[in-house]
Amino acid sequence: MAETEIFNENRKSILNDDSFLTEHSEVLLDKNVGNVAAQKVQGLEGQLDWEEREGRNKLRHVTGLGELHDITEVEYRKVRLERVVLVGVWSSREITLNQAEESLRELAALARTAGAEVMDGVLQHRLKPDAATYIGSGKAREVAGIVAATESDTIIVDADLPPSQRRALEDVTKVHVVDRTAVILDIFAQHATSREGKAQVELAQMEYMLPRLRGWGGSLSRQAGGQAAGQNGGIGSRGPGETKIELDRRVIRTRMALLRKQIAQMAPAREVKRGSRHRQGLATVAVVGYTNAGKSSLINRLTGSSELVENALFATLDTAVRGAKTSQGRAFTYVDTVGFVRKLPTQLIEAFKSTLEEAVQSHVIVHVVDASHPDPFSQIDAVNAVLKDIDSIAGIPTVIVFNKIDCIDSQTLERLKNLAPDAFFVSAATGEGIGKLNAHVQSLLPKPPVEVEAIVPYVNGNLVSKVREFGQVDAIEYRNEGVYVKAHVDSALASAILNVSLPM
Ligand SMILES: Nc1nc2c(ncn2[C@@H]2O[C@H](COP(=O)(O)OP(=O)(O)OP(=O)(O)O)[C@@H](O)[C@H]2O)c(=O)[nH]1
Numbered sequence: 001m002a003e004t005e006i007f008n009e010n011r012k013s014i015l016n017d018d019s020f021l022t023e024h025s026e027v028l029l030d031k032n033v034g035n036v037a038a039q040k041v042q043g044l045e046g047q048l049d050w051e052e053r054e055g056r057n058k059l060r061h062v063t064g065l066g067e068l069h070d071i072t073e074v075e076y077r078k079v080r081l082e083r084v085v086l087v088g089v090w091s092s093r094e095i096t097l098n099q100a101e102e103s104l105r106e107l108a109a110l111a112r113t114a115g116a117e118v119m120d121g122v123l124q125h126r127l128k129p130d131a132a133t134y135i136g137s138g139k140a141r142e143v144a145g146i147v148a149a150t151e152s153d154t155i156i157v158d159a160d161l162p163p164s165q166r167r168a169l170e171d172v173t174k175v176h177v178v179d180r181t182a183v184i185l186d187i188f189a190q191h192a193t194s195r196e197g198k199a200q201v202e203l204a205q206m207e208y209m210l211p212r213l214r215g216w217g218g219s220l221s222r223q224a225g226g227q228a229a230g231q232n233g234g235i236g237s238r239g240p241g242e243t244k245i246e247l248d249r250r251v252i253r254t255r256m257a258l259l260r261k262q263i264a265q266m267a268p269a270r271e272v273k274r275g276s277r278h279r280q281g282l283a284t285v286a287v288v289g290y291t292n293a294g295k296s297s298l299i300n301r302l303t304g305s306s307e308l309v310e311n312a313l314f315a316t317l318d319t320a321v322r323g324a325k326t327s328q329g330r331a332f333t334y335v336d337t338v339g340f341v342r343k344l345p346t347q348l349i350e351a352f353k354s355t356l357e358e359a360v361q362s363h364v365i366v367h368v369v370d371a372s373h374p375d376p377f378s379q380i381d382a383v384n385a386v387l388k389d390i391d392s393i394a395g396i397p398t399v400i401v402f403n404k405i406d407c408i409d410s411q412t413l414e415r416l417k418n419l420a421p422d423a424f425f426v427s428a429a430t431g432e433g434i435g436k437l438n439a440h441v442q443s444l445l446p447k448p449p450v451e452v453e454a455i456v457p458y459v460n461g462n463l464v465s466k467v468r469e470f471g472q473v474d475a476i477e478y479r480n481e482g483v484y485v486k487a488h489v490d491s492a493l494a495s496a497i498l499n500v501s502l503p504m
């Protein structure tokens with residue numbers, strides 16, 4: 001696509017632009033010296049200073065760390081996490097220590113899925129995050145110690161971190177700081193495979209990135225003695241750096257507009273696919289649930305297919321559709337959806353609405369929960385919190401399925417059964433409970449709208465097999481004159497049958 005190429009060219013030229021590097025180095029120099037006036041008298045010494053620093057920065061740039069990470073952010077997808085320390089703040093007014101720990105464990109799973117090695121994780125108990133550095137400057141220095149001791153290169157904060165706090169925390173700890181949202185976006189970027197999925201993830205990343213470019217402007221302001229941000233924003237705050245941000249923003253906005261256009265163009269294709277499923281009268285069952293709950297495994301078990309199953313979060317990122325048959329031979333489909341996660345970035349909720357739309361369009365929803373999770377009900381709540389935003393989902397029959405019961409003891413199983421009497425308890429691994437679930441799901445499939453009762457001549461046997469495949473058979477008898485059929489089918493099939501049927 002030509003436009004994409006132009007965009008990439010633009011990006012390249014930004015990254016290779018020498019003048020930009022120089023500008024940026026000056027910014028760093030400014031920061032180091034502490035104020036603009038001092039920089040002016042520095043002369044050659046300063047020159048050498050920044051040359052040396054530029055060299056260092058280039059090295060940092062390669063690993064995606066250090067103060068130059070703002071450039072890397074333009075090439076957001078290339079940011080890779082290596083050795084990370086997790087940091088969370090919790091308040092006993094809002095959650096329990098257990099929940100806070102669980103959240104941090106989940107963050108660790110996310111980080112590992114993103115390819116990072118988790119070196120350590122710390123929680124701080126305080127009523128609310130510190131306005132400046134999120135964890136408070138004293139604790140930030142402690143974390144800096146942990147980072148040094150574990151030779152980590154990144155801190156992941158278990159929250160949505162405002163750019164100013166991130167910047168301040170980076171200043172104290174001297175390593176790259178990212179937040180939960182960035183990690184999730186990173187995983188999605190690594191895993192998306194379809195064209196649409198990729199475009200949606202890129203759009204979400206840019207949406208995330210756009211306001212954060214301001215973090216850069218913020219640092220400029222501080223160099224001018226902290227007054228540049230406001231009314232006094234003179235020379236120091238509106239330098240080449242600011243222009244660069246504007247340029248970045250413009251490039252990003254252009255790209256976002258292009259992506260939106262592309263995604264809008266892809267939507268009709270999805271409509272067509274879904275439309276053709278519906279035209280064939282296929283009932284669909286959407287399988288939703290927390291990531292890693294075993295949705296794909298369960299579908300594999302129910303349909304005998306072999307979809308990607310992975311012990312990593314978000315193994316399934318694009319909607320996958322699997323064909324299935326009822327015990328009577330009627331075809332229907334299972335739709336595998338992307339897994340949910342707590343604090344799912346809002347940018348992604350929007351971007352992945354398409355997957356959820358599939359759920360909206362379905363006739364039955366199977367909500368899978370990991371029974372071996374310490375707090376499965378919080379997962380149910382997290383999923384429902386997202387689903388409830390979608391209006392048309394309300395009337396669709398939903399089945400709650402606790403999966404992985406092979407991993408829990410009988411006491412836990414009893415407790416869960418008491419807490420969720422209507423739920424189904426299965427193991428996709430061993431097959432336990434699958435038959436019962438299967439029968440229940442099938443019973444929930446909607447009946448096709450038209451009831452026919454007819455005798456179909458043997459020469460029109462293909463219609464009978466269509467009835468078996470797409471209708472719900474109430475009775476089929478092979479008689480002398482033809483096949484007696486009593487079934488629910490869609491209107492097209494009904495009229496085809498009535499056209500050829502013999503008098504009863
Ligand atoms: N012991 C056990 N493990 C299971 C069971 N079902 C799934 N798993 C494992 O759980 C992990 C996640 O399974 P998936 O089917 O990929 O889960 P998913 O819900 O599709 O996950 P995402 O696509 O990442 O959202 C895999 O390692 C599976 O082998 C089960 O019934 N018992």
Ligand SMILES: [Mg+2]
Nearest residue numbers: 295296315316
């Ligand atoms: Mg999956």
